[in-house]
Amino acid sequence: MTIETSAPAERAYLVGLARDGDALAVDDSLEELAALVAAAGGSVVGRTHQARRTADPNTWVGKGKAAEIAGEASRMKADLIVCDEELSARQQRELEDLAGGPRVIDRSAVILDIFAQHAQTREGRLQVELAQLEYRLPRLAGGSKGLSRLGGGIGTRGPGESKLETQRQTIRRRVQELKTRLVEVAHQRERGRRVRARDGLFLAGLVGYTNAGKSTLLNALAGSDVLVADQPFATLDPTTRRTALPNGSVILLSDTVGFVNKLPHSLVAAFRATLEELGDADMLVHVVDAGHPNLHEHIAVVEATLGELGLADRERLLVLNKADAFKGGEGDALREALGGEFPGALFVSARTGEGLAALRDRLVAVAASRWARVQVTVPYSAGALVQRVRERGALRGLEHGERGIAIDADVSPGLAAELREAAAPEA
């Protein structure tokens, strides 16, 4: 998706902090931040980082480094200084004072901006607005330069403080309103979910790091045309599609918002309802970009985020996507190394179709393992039920006999009960 805009791209100067125990090395994290800034519509004019044990409470980086950044940003004519971590209101204000011109924002603000640009559905927009307000609220006090400088002295504090308080109250009211509306929307979705659950279809949720190829894979498996784009957070709204498996059964596949390192807390909270849809999934298909240099870090971030969402124990299938990019001897070596490291994983290419047959077979196997085997004979009048078995179950055998239709199939527990009832000898 491209956002039409006549304004020139904002020039951004990126700053990182290197610390022990970071999920991503600082260069990789800044590379990712550059992609996020680009997706938000900015252009990156320079980058730097500092190694520190802890962030400075006032200036995030050290004071000397902050002065150096101010000089570089001004030399590069930057409009923006983007810090690769969430800043406190105070850190943001002090850095902005030192920079004397460019705005200072953080990684969370960039991610929130991309979400705001990409949100399509009503629920998506409400969620993003809620996340933005929750992010802004604690920053209101120190973030607004003019007001915070009024600080002491008779005749200055009063008006400034009361204006700030009015803003806070307005935001809090809006936050409440948004939460109420989101609950309403979630209730509507709840109804849809129950209808679907009654259908008894097997549901696989596609999860993974942003840009891993989840939407492309959904399209390849389900023949759909969900938006695919080479940029972070192309997908915000969950989409569920039906797809037929080789044994004739039908399952549901659900595409969701991708994860990223240091996803803002306010966003995870606001999207919790959407992501909780995954809680219904019978299994999670974890899609990774197998050729990405930070593959392992991506997997760790996704696992950690799934943990936060209470999905750590859900049955998982690792899908190593973009295998078409593995070429020559180097590609073979990579394939072998990853195959050894992740024995249960499947190599696929959502783009070329490689490995999709094996993936479908695996989905059949997992779905079948959840089902019960039923061997019954139902009367010819139960044709509609038989049709549903064809669509939703895995048929092993079917014979038209004198007494009716003899069925041997793996089906969901609900369908198994219906079949047994239909097969009950007429009294």
Ligand SMILES: Nc1nc2c(ncn2[C@@H]2O[C@H](COP(=O)(O)OP(=O)(O)OP(=O)(O)O)[C@@H](O)[C@H]2O)c(=O)[nH]1
């Ligand atoms: N070479 C190659 N590229 C792929 C493959 N699958 C997806 N891509 C590309 O990867 C990029 C991201 O694909 P998407 O399907 O939008 O990824 P996503 O995981 O849905 O990303 P978000 O919704 O943004 O989180 C696009 O440019 C795709 O064309 C593949 O198998 N091989």
Ligand SMILES: [Mg+2]
């Ligand atoms: Mg997508």
